[in-house]
Structure formats: structure tokens, C-alpha cells
Amino acid sequence: MQSKRGRLDRYLSVKVNINRKDVRLMLAQQRVCVDGRVAIDIDQAINEFSHITLDDQILQANMATYVMMNKPVGVVSATKDEQHRTVIDLLDRPDRAGLHIVGRLDLNSSGLLLLTNDGRWSSGLTSPDKKVTKVYRVTLENPLSQEYIEAFAAGMYFAYEDITTRPALLEIITDKVAQVSLTEGRYHQIKRMFGRFRNPVLQLHRISVGPLLLDPALAPGESRELTAHEITETSC
Numbered sequence: 001m002q003s004k005r006g007r008l009d010r011y012l013s014v015k016v017n018i019n020r021k022d023v024r025l026m027l028a029q030q031r032v033c034v035d036g037r038v039a040i041d042i043d044q045a046i047n048e049f050s051h052i053t054l055d056d057q058i059l060q061a062n063m064a065t066y067v068m069m070n071k072p073v074g075v076v077s078a079t080k081d082e083q084h085r086t087v088i089d090l091l092d093r094p095d096r097a098g099l100h101i102v103g104r105l106d107l108n109s110s111g112l113l114l115l116t117n118d119g120r121w122s123s124g125l126t127s128p129d130k131k132v133t134k135v136y137r138v139t140l141e142n143p144l145s146q147e148y149i150e151a152f153a154a155g156m157y158f159a160y161e162d163i164t165t166r167p168a169l170l171e172i173i174t175d176k177v178a179q180v181s182l183t184e185g186r187y188h189q190i191k192r193m194f195g196r197f198r199n200p201v202l203q204l205h206r207i208s209v210g211p212l213l214l215d216p217a218l219a220p221g222e223s224r225e226l227t228a229h230e231i232t233e234t235s236c
Contacts, residue, residue: 004119008034009042011052015059031055049118064118065095066231068212071113072220077104087113090221102126103134103185103209111136111206112214115223121235125209131166131183132210136190139203143175148197152180156193165189179207210234 009023012032024042026032032039033053034046046052052060069087071077076084079100084107088096095117102114102122116122125132152170157163169181180190191201207214211233218224226234 004048006046007042008032008039008044008046008052011046012054012059016054026054047120062117064121065099065116066118066121066226067091067099067115067223068215068218068226068230069113069115069223070214070218070220071105071110071206073108073110075221076107077101077113087115091115091223105204105206106188109204109206110220111204112209112212113206114209114212121231125234126185128184133181133183133208134185134206134210135179135181135208137173137203137205137207138178138180138190138194138201140176140178140194141200141202142197144172144178144199148172148178148194151196152193156196158186158192161186165193168193 009020009027012018012023012026013020018026020042027040027042030038030040031054033051034044035051048060048062049064050060052058069090071087074084075090076086078086079088079097080086087101088099091099098117099115100117100119100122102116103126105111105113114122114125124130149170149172152168155165155167158165163186165186166182166184168183171179171181173179182189186192190204194201212226212230215224
């Protein structure tokens with residue numbers, strides 16, 4: 001989901017259905033404001049969250065939305081699904097249809113899930129180049145050993161995609177519970193890595209994305225908007 005960025009003159013030309021020459025005159029007459037300031041540059045950059053007025057009439061006033069959810073098991077990380085309930089279905093808010101998911105969790109996984117209408121913000125958190133760390137608590141069927149720590153740290157080669165995973169940090173919490181920190185998120189990556197040891201994953205729960213921790217006050221299925229501090233911390 002990409003951020004909708006562009007030039008002010010192009011936006012006004014389409015929105016008000018006038019030519020570029022008339023846009024220049026409109027700006028010269030100081031009739032347009034962007035984010036509370038008089039706009040004078042025709043090539044001023046705007047995005048979908050710029051507050052734009054013409055003669056004190058609002059043309060655009062979209063608000064950026066950032067939501068944290070404690071995703072429960074059995075709910076799909078999708079906006080629509082014919083077979084399962086989706087995370088969008090769990091939201092009780094009028095703008096939910098305009099939100100997209102930032103880094104999915106599969107049907108049987110739980111924990112921190114982020115939703116937004118800000119494509120630039122979500123791209124910053126999910127782009128492989130950013131190497132944002134995601135932390136998971138993993139419950140396994142069989143006991144862990146030092147061998148797991150070394151294998152995760154070295155990276156694992158998957159022939160099907162012809163890729164080697166980036167080094168991952170595995171910490172043993174109890175004999176069958178581990179904390180895994182990744183900077184990538186390939187298809188079923190954690191389950192496949194433990195699969196190398198023929199050790200089935202029983203529970204997979206995401207604890208954090210970058211500096212953003214799952215709010216312990218959120219019960220499974222509950223959500224809340226991010227605070228201003230949390231948004232600033234996770235903005236790239």
C-alpha cells in the first residue's frame with residue numbers, strides 16, 4: 001500500500017476541474033491553504049493527509065489512522081475472507097474499510113498486529129531494506145537445545161526459494177519456549193526453521209515490531225489507536 005503523494009497544482013486542477021493557469025491565479029490570490037498555511041507554490045508536495053482548503057471550504061481533510069490489535073488465533077490477517085473472520089471484522093470503527101494490514105500473522109498465530117491507512121508508514125515497517133526487528137514467543141512440542149541457537153544465528157538455506165535467511169536471535173526461555181527475533185518475514189519462516197529440527201510449533205505469538213510492544217492491557221481481539229509517541233517512534 002503506497003502513500004498517495006503528488007503536487008498541489010495537479011490536485012487542484014482535478015479536484016476543482018480547472019486548468020493549470022487558473023490554479024496559478026488561485027494561488028496568487030492566496031485562496032488556498034495547506035495544513036493551515038497559505039499555499040503559494042504550484043509544485044508544493046502534498047499527500048492524502050494534507051488538510052487543503054479553498055476559500056475556507058474544505059477540499060481534503062483525511063486523518064491518518066494507526067491501530068494496534070492483539071490478534072487472536074483463528075482470525076485471518078485479511079480485509080476480506082469468505083471462510084474465516086478477519087481482523088477487519090474485529091474492528092468497531094467507521095473507517096475500518098480504509099485500513100490495511102502492516103505485516104500479516106497467519107491463521108493460527110496471535111499477537112501484535114498493526115493496521116493503518118498510511119502507506120508510507122506501513123512501508124517503512126515492512127520493507128526488507130529497513131530491517132525492522134520483530135519478536136515472537138514460540139511454544140514447541142519438543143525440548144530446545146544450544147544447537148537451535150547456533151542454527152538460527154547462522155541462517156538457514158531454503159532450496160525451494162533458493163534463499164538463506166538472515167541471522168536470527170533465538171533465546172531459550174524454558175525447555176519448550178523460545179523467543180525469536182527476526183529482521184525479515186518470509187512465508188511461515190519461523191515454523192519452517194523449527195521444522196528443520198522436526199519440532200512442531202504449537203503456539204506463535206508476536207510480541208513486538210521495532211520499538212512498538214503489544215499493549216498487555218489488550219485482550220485477544222481488542223485494539224486501540226497508537227499514541228503520538230508510538231507513532232513517532234515507528235516512523236521512518
